[in-house]
Amino acid sequence: MANNEQRRVYEEAVTWLRDHGFDILEAPGTANRVFVKKYNASAAIEKEDDGYVRVFARPGYLIGGEIARLVDKGYQKFLKTTKTEIPATADHLKALHDFSEELKEATGAPSLYNESLGTVSDRYQYDRVEGREAPADPAKPRPWQVKDTGETNKKKRA
Secondary structure, three states, X not given: OOOOOOOOEHHHHHHHHHHOOOEEEEOOOOOOEEEEEEOOEXXXXXXXXXXXXXXXXXXXXXXXXXXXEEEEOOOOEEEEOOOOEEEOOHHHHHHHHHHHXXXXXXXXXXXXXXXXXXXXXXXXXXXXXXXXXXXXXXXXXXXXXXXXXXXXXXXXXX
């Protein structure tokens, strides 16, 4: 399979991002690392030793100045920060998806088919599966743990 994407060097990527409306903020205390922002989503990129760009902090939606991670709980996607967790709306997901696709184009990273179809979560946590084997009342055994004496299936005759 041919790959039409070309990795970009750090300076080219930063120039591309500026030209396409991204806000760029230099990371304090570090050289060659910037935070990029657009659509209220953000990520951090840095210059590798070979001069190419590397995504340092994965894309996430900004909530209270913090990059939120997308968590899929099966029935709903959530945006989670260290302080809060909110349900992700269609607008959140569209902004995050558009931001991620443009960032890939800027850095020359491959755009994968499954990721191009929709937003991919950082974490999948299906809470409805956790602990389902444990009974609600630990003192009461589960039906399959009760020893069958054979009396329950026999019909009583009068």
